[in-house]
Amino acid sequence: MELESPEQPKPAGAAAGSRRLLAIVAVIIVIAVVGSAAYILTLPPAVKKYPLELWYNNDGHYGATEENLATVLKSSIESCGHVTVTLKSDTWAAYKQRWAAGQMPVFLLGWYPDYFDTDDYVSPFLSTAGAKSLGSFYTNASMDTLINNEQVAITDAGRAENFTKIQNGLAADVPYVPLFSGVAQAAFVNGVTNVELHPVVFKWSIIGKTGFAQLNASTSDKIISLDPASAYDFFSIEVINQVFDTLLVYEPVTSKLLPGLATTIPTVANGGISNGGKTYTYHLRPGVTFSDGTAFNSSVVKRAIDRAIRLDLPASAAFLLYDVGALRADHKGGNNTVAGTITTPDALTVQFNLTSPVSFFNQLMAFSVAAPVPWTYSSTKEQPSTVGSVVGTGPYKMTQHTVNQLVVLQKNPTYYNAGLYASFSIPSIPVMGQVNINIRSSSTILKQDIETKAVDVVFRTLTPTDLTDLQNRATTLGITVKLGASPQIRYLVINQNTITDKRVRQAIAYSVNRADINRIVFNNQVTALYSMVPPAMPFASPVFQGAYGDANCTAANALFAKIGYGLMQPVLWIARDN
Amino acid sequence: MAGGRSLAAYIVARILLAIPMLIILLTAVFLILRVLPGDPILALWGGHTPPQATLDEARRALGLDQPWWVQYWNYLTGILRGQLGTSIGELYRGQPVWFQISERLPATFEIAIGAMLVASGVGVLAGVTAGARRDTKVDVALRLYGTIIWVIPIFWLGLLLQLVFGVWLRWLPPHGRWTGADFPVRVTGLYTIDSLLEGNFDHFAKAVAHLVLPSLTLGLVLSGFFTKTVRANMMRTITADYTDAARARGIPRRLIVYRHAFKNALVPVVTLLGLQFAILFAGAVLTEKTFSIEGIGVLLLNSITSKDMTMIQGVVVVYAAIIVVVSLVVDVLGAVIDPRIRL
Numbered sequence A: 001m002e003l004e005s006p007e008q009p010k011p012a013g014a015a016a017g018s019r020r021l022l023a024i025v026a027v028i029i030v031i032a033v034v035g036s037a038a039y040i041l042t043l044p045p046a047v048k049k050y051p052l053e054l055w056y057n058n059d060g061h062y063g064a065t066e067e068n069l070a071t072v073l074k075s076s077i078e079s080c081g082h083v084t085v086t087l088k089s090d091t092w093a094a095y096k097q098r099w100a101a102g103q104m105p106v107f108l109l110g111w112y113p114d115y116f117d118t119d120d121y122v123s124p125f126l127s128t129a130g131a132k133s134l135g136s137f138y139t140n141a142s143m144d145t146l147i148n149n150e151q152v153a154i155t156d157a158g159r160a161e162n163f164t165k166i167q168n169g170l171a172a173d174v175p176y177v178p179l180f181s182g183v184a185q186a187a188f189v190n191g192v193t194n195v196e197l198h199p200v201v202f203k204w205s206i207i208g209k210t211g212f213a214q215l216n217a218s219t220s221d222k223i224i225s226l227d228p229a230s231a232y233d234f235f236s237i238e239v240i241n242q243v244f245d246t247l248l249v250y251e252p253v254t255s256k257l258l259p260g261l262a263t264t265i266p267t268v269a270n271g272g273i274s275n276g277g278k279t280y281t282y283h284l285r286p287g288v289t290f291s292d293g294t295a296f297n298s299s300v301v302k303r304a305i306d307r308a309i310r311l312d313l314p315a316s317a318a319f320l321l322y323d324v325g326a327l328r329a330d331h332k333g334g335n336n337t338v339a340g341t342i343t344t345p346d347a348l349t350v351q352f353n354l355t356s357p358v359s360f361f362n363q364l365m366a367f368s369v370a371a372p373v374p375w376t377y378s379s380t381k382e383q384p385s386t387v388g389s390v391v392g393t394g395p396y397k398m399t400q401h402t403v404n405q406l407v408v409l410q411k412n413p414t415y416y417n418a419g420l421y422a423s424f425s426i427p428s429i430p431v432m433g434q435v436n437i438n439i440r441s442s443s444t445i446l447k448q449d450i451e452t453k454a455v456d457v458v459f460r461t462l463t464p465t466d467l468t469d470l471q472n473r474a475t476t477l478g479i480t481v482k483l484g485a486s487p488q489i490r491y492l493v494i495n496q497n498t499i500t501d502k503r504v505r506q507a508i509a510y511s512v513n514r515a516d517i518n519r520i521v522f523n524n525q526v527t528a529l530y531s532m533v534p535p536a537m538p539f540a541s542p543v544f545q546g547a548y549g550d551a552n553c554t555a556a557n558a559l560f561a562k563i564g565y566g567l568m569q570p571v572l573w574i575a576r577d578n
Numbered sequence B: 001m002a003g004g005r006s007l008a009a010y011i012v013a014r015i016l017l018a019i020p021m022l023i024i025l026l027t028a029v030f031l032i033l034r035v036l037p038g039d040p041i042l043a044l045w046g047g048h049t050p051p052q053a054t055l056d057e058a059r060r061a062l063g064l065d066q067p068w069w070v071q072y073w074n075y076l077t078g079i080l081r082g083q084l085g086t087s088i089g090e091l092y093r094g095q096p097v098w099f100q101i102s103e104r105l106p107a108t109f110e111i112a113i114g115a116m117l118v119a120s121g122v123g124v125l126a127g128v129t130a131g132a133r134r135d136t137k138v139d140v141a142l143r144l145y146g147t148i149i150w151v152i153p154i155f156w157l158g159l160l161l162q163l164v165f166g167v168w169l170r171w172l173p174p175h176g177r178w179t180g181a182d183f184p185v186r187v188t189g190l191y192t193i194d195s196l197l198e199g200n201f202d203h204f205a206k207a208v209a210h211l212v213l214p215s216l217t218l219g220l221v222l223s224g225f226f227t228k229t230v231r232a233n234m235m236r237t238i239t240a241d242y243t244d245a246a247r248a249r250g251i252p253r254r255l256i257v258y259r260h261a262f263k264n265a266l267v268p269v270v271t272l273l274g275l276q277f278a279i280l281f282a283g284a285v286l287t288e289k290t291f292s293i294e295g296i297g298v299l300l301l302n303s304i305t306s307k308d309m310t311m312i313q314g315v316v317v318v319y320a321a322i323i324v325v326v327s328l329v330v331d332v333l334g335a336v337i338d339p340r341i342r343l
Helices: A012-042 A066-078 A092-100 A128-133 A141-152 A156-173 A234-243 A298-311 A318-324 A361-365 A443-451 A464-472 A502-511 A514-522 A543-547 A553-562 A571-577 B002-035 B040-045 B052-061 B068-080 B097-132 B137-151 B154-168 B191-197 B201-238 B241-248 B253-290 B296-305 B309-337
Strands: A050-057 A083-090 A106-111 A176-189 A214-219 A248-250 A257-259 A279-283 A342-346 A349-353 A396-402 A406-411 A434-439 A457-459 A479-494
Touching (some): A066 A514, A083 A502, A092 A106, A092 B040, A176 A514, A214 A443, A234 A396, A279 A361, A443 B154, A464 A479, A479 A502, B002 B068, B097 B137, B097 B253, B097 B309, B154 B253, B201 B253, B253 B309, B296 B309
Parallel strands (some): A050 A083, A214 A434, A214 A457
Antiparallel strands (some): A106 A479, A176 A479, A279 A349, A342 A349, A406 A434
């Protein structure tokens, strides 16, 4: 038997098999390489996307639509293809701290004016101090000068020129992207009259219901404080406006001022505004008393303003007096106003000597923080919001307050100005002897209230879906749903310290789609906003409409491409170039 | 005599055990609130930041400028003195914590008592029926009921009941504790009791009508647990030796079920009541929110969102105290019913 030698050549059949195997492997490799190349070449070009954090409030501060709003915004910004938006949210208490600490690059915010003047849509946002407190940290010396100029200008022409430049600057620098103005809303049963969606104050005192002594209403707003020196939230101010009068008040439908506790509106012409706009003189009505019987006079007015400034209560509007209103406070000297700032030449005259002219000081005097309070109010702390402690000169007095449940307003028998709206076909106010305002915990309950007619009027805040549903069934239910323009604006804040490149901010402005927001989130109930100054205000100019429009992806992407975000070259090209 | 002494010793032991339990809970709440990010003082002012001197003064006035251990000591000693402090949140700023709690506690109590009545009534009846008819169609249906109702979200059931009985049928007020401004004169704060005390039966009927839907909502959800527990106990007792013996003596089935099996099946249920009370209070938060009732559940919710540390601490202290007391009472009751517990 012969052993097989290792060197012995392989049989012809085996060699052919090896070659076939090699050939198959080679073909597979070629197919794989060609296939991979073809696949890579047909892939859409890789995109380097700009990462963006978008924050929103998640505990209902702006109602139940906030998450939807953030989602639609994310979708519209991402739809241009060059940005990845990450949504983040927090409760209101934490949200406020986050923006103050500059922790949110882009976030949703809303604004309801304090005093009804165009300045209140500009200076809180674009002045260096205001922008810091609102989390955009925008600072521009030219803008500060323009704002100062409009604040001190006494003529409309002077203000108009500055407001135009301010709004153009806003569009160029984009520290904010205006989105939409809110919708004012009320639903009421048929038979209720004079429900006016006033831009500043919802006037309960003019609402009537023939044949009834009481009006029942409900709201989902809450009362935080009924001390004018402390209140700085919508519904607290709403109740204060029924119980307290201010030196100047508003007409029943428009935002035009009328004399309230003062006899005339100070103007340059009548000598009420003097010293280059730095001195405002108010003559007071004689014989006015507070609902507790105590007297109203110039000393009371001075003491009330001094008190609000000195206390400077947390989250109050005192800064509108000492800062915005140029009354100044001596923070190192017990927070009091400097002697001579507020003077009382006689019992019925009060004079405010401002450190600089403030063109909208009359509007400040119509705001709740300036409401006179009686001497009985504590000079060292906030006045309790309980019955007997809330004392004003307004058409109503508060006779019951069950916290977060009910507030009852009854006609103030000592009210001095029942004929205030006589020339507006409302002979005497308050029309109803008693108004019971129920405070509800959700919008769902408001809807149930009006569906079951448990109340006569539902005021703020029904969801867009519920409003549409109620509108559709209004005839069947026997109710009226009233919608109107609200002075509230909603906008995106862009933190200048985080997003330093102006082109990124402008690209965001280009990619926002306001029509989608209105259609998807608000059932077409809101109005697109193209400036921080809403169209109903004097000097408004829709600068964002001309500069950016809506959903302009081409322009947005062009800007992103310039700063290195956008289309990248395919991998194979990079390899070849290298 | 020996039995009385052992019961007394049991009660003393339970009270002594409750003290460290409360201290641990209070410490945990104190630490958690301070570990969480955010400054409650800055939260008060929010966007408008006042001068630093104003912030410092506010911090000093609230004792938040002290080291944490000093704050902890003040907090514990304050509770011992019955002082829960003053609210520092946006909603209740400056108001005494105890005042806010005492204003709302009656509302929560009324819901809790109403819900417990519904839960125990429906749950026990369903459990006994299911246990006595094991593996029949009725048993299967009730077991399904017990499982499904237990997992239904409270707010969903609440909204459903509101829609059907409040909006469509209009049999009952869909929300709130009261309608109108003519509240009963406050004595206890419980509208049902206060209206009876003033002898006004219209008010009593109104108070009860407002209580029905929230109690039904919370009670029905909790009844699922009772159904399943009572059924399991019934099945155990109905097959026990003593029921066999009763059956052998020719005692009718109905008597065996209700006199022997049912009574013994209830003993473990009583001890579970304490645990259920804790769940009941947790459920009350959602029920109060759904029905717009200002109880301490909603107070806690509002305080958490506004980072009102003193109010959160106060509410948790009250919650803990109530649950400890209820657990104690239930345990003692259990020990009285079943002497084996205190052995």
